[in-house]
Amino acid sequence: MHGPDAAGPSPFEASAALRHLRMTVMDWMRDAIPDFASLHPRHALQAYQTDRKVWPMRPAIFFDCDGVLNEEPGGHGVLGPDDVRLIPGAGEAVRAARDAGYLAIIVTNRAQVAKGFVTLAGLEAIFARIRELLAQDDATIDAIYFCPHHPEQTPGGAARFQIACECRKPGTLLFRRATADFGIDLGRSALIGDSLRDIGAGCAMGLRAYGVHTGYGCRDVERYPDQAPPVPDRMFSDVREAVAFCVTHRAIAEPGQDVWAERKTDSG
Ligand SMILES: [Mg+2]
Ligand SMILES: [Zn+2]
Known part of the structure; x- marks a missing residue:
C-alpha cells in the first residue's frame, strides 16, 4: 500500500x-x-x-470545608448531606474568589470514612450537597481533595483507611497534588481554615495561612498532633472577610512580586 x-x-x-x-x-x-x-x-x-508570564500559573485559595464553608457540627462531624449548612456568606466568598482569578479548591480531612461513620459514596453525597448549596449563590468549586484516613484503629472502622498517611492535614500531600494538577502559583495563593491542622498544612506549603473565628476558630490546640502548634498569619471573622482580604491584595499582585509582606502581623 x-x-x-x-x-x-x-x-x-x-x-x-x-x-x-x-x-x-x-x-x-x-x-x-x-x-x-x-x-x-x-x-x-x-x-x-x-x-x-507565559503558561501562567494560577493563584488558588485553598478552603477547608467544615467550619469554613459550612457549619462544623462538632461531635463526629458532618455524617450526611442533611448535616450540611452553609455558613452565611460562604457562597459569596467562593464566587468572589473565582471572580478575582483564584482557583477555589477544597482540601478536607474526612476521618469519618476511616472510622466507619461515612462511606465513600456517602462522602460524594455530602460533597454534592455542598456544591449544590454553593451553586445557589452562583459559586463553583474547582476541585475537592479529601483524606479518608485516620491513623487509629477503631472498632467498626474501615481497615484499609486506618493508616498513617501524608494527606491528612497538617500533612501536605493533597496540596501538592492540587498544585501539580492545576499549575498553582503557591506564592500568590492562600489557605483559609478554622483548625490549626489547616494552618499547619498551609504554613508547611509556604501559603498565607488565614484563620477564621467560625468552626473551631483555630483554638483547637489540644487536637494538634505536635508540641508547637502553628500561628495563623491573620485571623478573620469568617470566610467572606478572609476572601475579601485576599481579593484586595490579588488586585495588585503581579507574578514574582511579594505583596504579602504584611504577613505574620495582627494575628490572634
Ligand atoms: Mg474545619
Ligand atoms: Zn490521608
Missing part, C-alpha cells in the same frame, strides 16, 4: 525535530533567566513562567 516514503517522518526524523524544539525552548529560557545554568530544570521553568 504505502511505501516507506509515504509514511511520514521516520522515527529518527521525529526525534530530531523534538530535540530541535527542546533546544529552541532551552535557548529561550537561557536568554530569559540570568542564572539559568544554576537552576534545577523545574525551578528554571517556574522562573521563566514567572518572568515572561
